[in-house]
Amino acid sequence: xxxxxxxxxxxxxxxxxxxxxxxxxxxxxxxxxxxxxxxxxxxxxxxxxxxxxxxxxxxxxxxxxxxxxxxxxxxxxxxxxxxxxxxxxxxxxxxxxxxxxxxxxxxxxxxxxxxxxxxxxxxxxxxxxxxxxxxxxxxxxxxxxxxxxxxxxxxxxxxxxxxxxxxxxxxxxxxxxxxxxxxxxxxxxxxxxxxxxxxxxxxxxxxxxxxxxxxxxxxxxxxxxxxxxxxxxxxxxxxxxxxxxxxxxxxxxxxxxxxxxxxxxxxxxxxxxxxxxxxxxxxxxxxxxxxxxxxxxxxxxxxxxxxxxxxxxxxxxxxxxxxxxxxxxxxxxxxxxxxxxxxxxxxxxxxxxxxxxxxxxxxxxxxxxxxxxxxxxxxxxxxxxxxxxxxxxxxxxxxxxxxxxxxxxxxxxxxxxxxxxxxxxxxxxx
Numbered sequence: 001x002x003x004x005x006x007x008x009x010x011x012x013x014x015x016x017x018x019x020x021x022x023x024x025x026x027x028x029x030x031x032x033x034x035x036x037x038x039x040x041x042x043x044x045x046x047x048x049x050x051x052x053x054x055x056x057x058x059x060x061x062x063x064x065x066x067x068x069x070x071x072x073x074x075x076x077x078x079x080x081x082x083x084x085x086x087x088x089x090x091x092x093x094x095x096x097x098x099x100x101x102x103x104x105x106x107x108x109x110x111x112x113x114x115x116x117x118x119x120x121x122x123x124x125x126x127x128x129x130x131x132x133x134x135x136x137x138x139x140x141x142x143x144x145x146x147x148x149x150x151x152x153x154x155x156x157x158x159x160x161x162x163x164x165x166x167x168x169x170x171x172x173x174x175x176x177x178x179x180x181x182x183x184x185x186x187x188x189x190x191x192x193x194x195x196x197x198x199x200x201x202x203x204x205x206x207x208x209x210x211x212x213x214x215x216x217x218x219x220x221x222x223x224x225x226x227x228x229x230x231x232x233x234x235x236x237x238x239x240x241x242x243x244x245x246x247x248x249x250x251x252x253x254x255x256x257x258x259x260x261x262x263x264x265x266x267x268x269x270x271x272x273x274x275x276x277x278x279x280x281x282x283x284x285x286x287x288x289x290x291x292x293x294x295x296x297x298x299x300x301x302x303x304x305x306x307x308x309x310x311x312x313x314x315x316x317x318x319x320x321x322x323x324x325x326x327x328x329x330x331x332x333x334x335x336x337x338x339x340x341x342x343x344x345x346x347x348x349x350x351x352x353x354x355x356x357x358x359x360x361x362x363x364x365x366x367x368x369x370x371x372x373x374x375x376x377x378x379x380x381x382x383x384x385x386x387x388x389x390x391x392x393x394x395x396x397x398x399x400x401x402x403x404x405x406x407x408x409x410x411x412x413x414x415x416x417x418x419x420x421x422x423x424x425x426x427x428x429x430x
Contacts, residue, residue: 211403244274
């Protein structure tokens with residue numbers, strides 16, 4: 001068990017259950033948690049995994065709540081799991097939680113499901129008495145742990161759903177969690193409509209875009225060079241930031257870059273980790289563009305914004321993966337727009353909720369390298385177009401995608417007096 005040097009044990013009112021903390025790729029979660037604490041919500045963080053990233057973003061250090069790590073694998077700390085069970089089985093809600101777990105296990109007979117039950121036993125047993133409700137980020141495994149533990153303790157719980165957790169979870173699993181939770185927020189209208197189809201109580205669901213906390217972001221550059229791809233000594237920099245996974249479409253992007261006219265001079269820069277790293281580098285070599293590609297790996301926020309400042313345009317070739325996983329509305333698109341970069345992306349997932357083709361960016365169909373290449377060529381060769389689209393995107397971000405209103409609503413809902421939450425807790429324990 002580990003805790004931060006910030007908030008003292010026993011003062012938090014809300015336990016936040018996370019898949020991992022901290023994570024470089026989930027700045028939107030850290031931004032929200034820092035915003036909640038700034039609004040007076042006393043949090044502590046319960047992480048299902050230890051961090052794997054070597055760096056931290058500054059926003060992670062603004063979150064002061066105690067951090068506790070659950071056993072990532074039950075075999076790693078069997079004494080803690082057994083102690084959790086000894087204590088949790090005496091809670092009035094233990095029987096109801098066990099029935100829910102066994103019902104889930106019959107439909108999902110996997111070690112992963114058993115691990116969530118063991119983590120929930122530890123969470124329920126070790127929560128301090130000051131905790132009045134639980135809040136999970138992601139509707140899949142974190143919400144499973146949260147649901148079981150909240151039922152044991154007779155506490156209400158809520159959840160924030162994002163992307164993969166919406167699109168790859170089983171319908172029965174989603175529906176039963178939506179039956180139990182007090183409320184759910186999700187970050188795209190596309191995701192909201194999908195969840196409403198499965199929700200026994202659609203009125204408990206709310207759309208809250210992540211948005212950007214402008215007060216803690218560097219200001220955009222005052223001006224950008226007017227490169228047009230004609231000077232081999234001064235190529236246009238095409239930037240992308242995202243994990244090297246199938247749904248980000250980097251294979252399509254490399255294919256599109258390789259199809260650009262030979263007369264255009266460009267270089268591609270990528271920031272992000274991911275399991276497809278070696279495969280993408282090999283593909284770039286086969287396509288003959290390896291010398292134009294710079295792979296920087298995972299980077300802290302300072303380096304990400306430095307890259308946004310020196311680039312000429314931003315591209316994200318998102319698409320639906322073979323397993324159904326897809327993006328929501330990637331925050332990095334809004335960050336790029338706020339920094340004054342023009343955007344080229346696809347109409348996949350909820351990206352169209354932010355980018356309108358020809359108005360504040362260029363959109364092409366997902367999985368269409370020819371169309372993507374044509375959009376990139378158009379943007380590379382036309383600095384006036386880049387400036388017009390970037391100005392429009394930046395204005396939309398500033399007026400429609402500030403995170404203030406959404407975090408205000410979450411803070412208010414998490415801050416409800418305990419007495420007003422008992423009906424939700426009763427539903428969960430039924």
